[in-house]
Amino acid sequence: MTSIFSQDGKQTACTIIEAGPCIVTQVKTTETDGYNAIQIAYGDKNEKHTIAAEKNHFAKANTAAKKFIKEFRNYYTEKNLGDAITVDIFTEGEKVDVVGTTKGKGFQGVVKRHGFSGVGEQSHGQHDRQRAPGSIGNSSDASRVFKGMRMAGRMGNDRVKVKSLKILKVFPEKNYILVNGSVPGHNGAIVYIQK
Numbered sequence: 432m433t434s435i436f437s438q439d440g441k442q443t444a445c446t447i448i449e450a451g452p453c454i455v456t457q458v459k460t461t462e463t464d465g466y467n468a469i470q471i472a473y474g475d476k477n478e479k480h481t482i483a484a485e486k487n488h489f490a491k492a493n494t495a496a497k498k499f500i501k502e503f504r505n506y507y508t509e510k511n512l513g514d515a516i517t518v519d520i521f522t523e524g525e526k527v528d529v530v531g532t533t534k535g536k537g538f539q540g541v542v543k544r545h546g547f548s549g550v551g552e553q554s555h556g557q558h559d560r561q562r563a564p565g566s567i568g569n570s571s572d573a574s575r576v577f578k579g580m581r582m583a584g585r586m587g588n589d590r591v592k593v594k595s596l597k598i599l600k601v602f603p604e605k606n607y608i609l610v611n612g613s614v615p616g617h618n619g620a621i622v623y624i625q626k
Contacts, residue, residue, distance in 0.1 A: 432444055432445065432446050432613055433445060433446070433447060435599065435600075435609065443599065443611060444611070444612060444613070445599055445609045445610060445611055445612070446609070446610050446612065446613055446614050447607055447608075447609055448529075448607065448608050448609075448610060448614065448622065448624065449605075449606055449607055450517075450518045450521070450606055450607070450608050450624060451473065451515070451516055451517045451518060451606045452473075452515040452516065452517045452606060453471040453472065453473045453515070453516040453517075454471065454472050454473075454492055454494045454497065454513065454514070454515055454516075455469060455470070455471055455492065455510050455511065455512055455513060455514045455515075455516065456470050456471065456472045456488065456489060456491075456492045456494070456497070456500065456512070457469075457470035457488075457491075457492075457502075457512070458470075458510065458511065458512055459502075466504060466505070467504070467505055467506065468502050468503060468504045468505070468506060469502070469503050469506040469510060470500060470501070470502045470503075471500070471501055471502075471503070471516060472489070472492075472494070472497030472498075472499065472500045472501075473497060473498070473499045473501075473621075474497055474498035474499050474621075475495055475496070475497065475498070476495070476496040476497055476498045477496075478495070478496060481496040491512065492512050492513040493513045494513065499621055501623060517603065517606055518601050518602070518603055518606050518607070518608050519603055520626075521598055521601055521608055521624075521626075522598070522601070523598055523599065523600060523601055524597065524598065525597075525598055525626070526595045526596065526597055526598075527595075527596055527598060527610065527624050527625060527626055528592055528593065528594045528595070528596070528624070528625040528626075529592070529593050529596055529610065529614045529615070529622050529623070529624055529625075530590065530591070530592045530593075530615075530622060530623040530624075530625065531590075531591060531614055531615035531616040531620055531621070531622035531623070532588060532589070532590055532591070532615060532616055532620065533587050533588060533589050533591050533615045533616060534587050534588075534616065534617050535585075535586075535587040535588035536586040536587040536588075537585065537586065537587075538583065538584065538585055538586070539583065539584070539585075539586040540562055540564075540583045541562070541564040541581060541582060541583055542562045543586070544581075544583065544584065544586045545581040547562075547564060547565075547581075549561045549562045549563065550563060550565070564581075564582060564583065567580055567582065568580070591615040593612070593613070593614060593615060596610040596611055596612050596614070597610065597611040598610055598611075599611055608624075
């Protein structure tokens with residue numbers, strides 16, 4: 432993340448996203464595939480790590496092998512096979528949704544994962560109980576632990592959509608867009624931008 436200043440001196444937190452160029456590698460229609468969709472690819476891939484089927488697929492679009500492929504359904508556009516999609520499709524001031532995978536934090540306890548306060552002070556013979564979850568269920572009536580109980584477990588690495596992020600600036604020469612606020616994922620992560 433970074434921040435920019437407006438003309439009146441107001442600071443706005445924003446994120447720089449490199450959006451493209453993405454190459455159209457397949458156009459699906461209801462006549463050939465049963466539904467309308469467009470498949471785009473991004474990021475160059477080393478040829479020695481590319482299988483023959485992928486090489487032939489990308490050769491139809493007259494492009495080198497790409498790392499990431501994404502299909503967008505019900506996408507009605509005049510794009511043809513091999514066309515490049517750049518940041519020119521975005522305009523300053525419009526709202527977009529950004530989908531990505533959050534940072535993975537591994538197996539975490541209840542204090543970090545759910546904000547439990549723990550036992551607090553160590554007194555009355557307690558030993559190593561400050562960050563323990565405490566009681567998790569009834570003994571005789573329910574005789575089980577209910578589903579959805581907040582307990583320790585794996586945290587992060589979730590697919591998240593952040594809605595209605597405003598595009599502050601578009602840099603067509605570098606394929607950068609500046610969006611207001613934060614987007615999910617680490618630096619250099621792959622995100623999907625939806626209009």
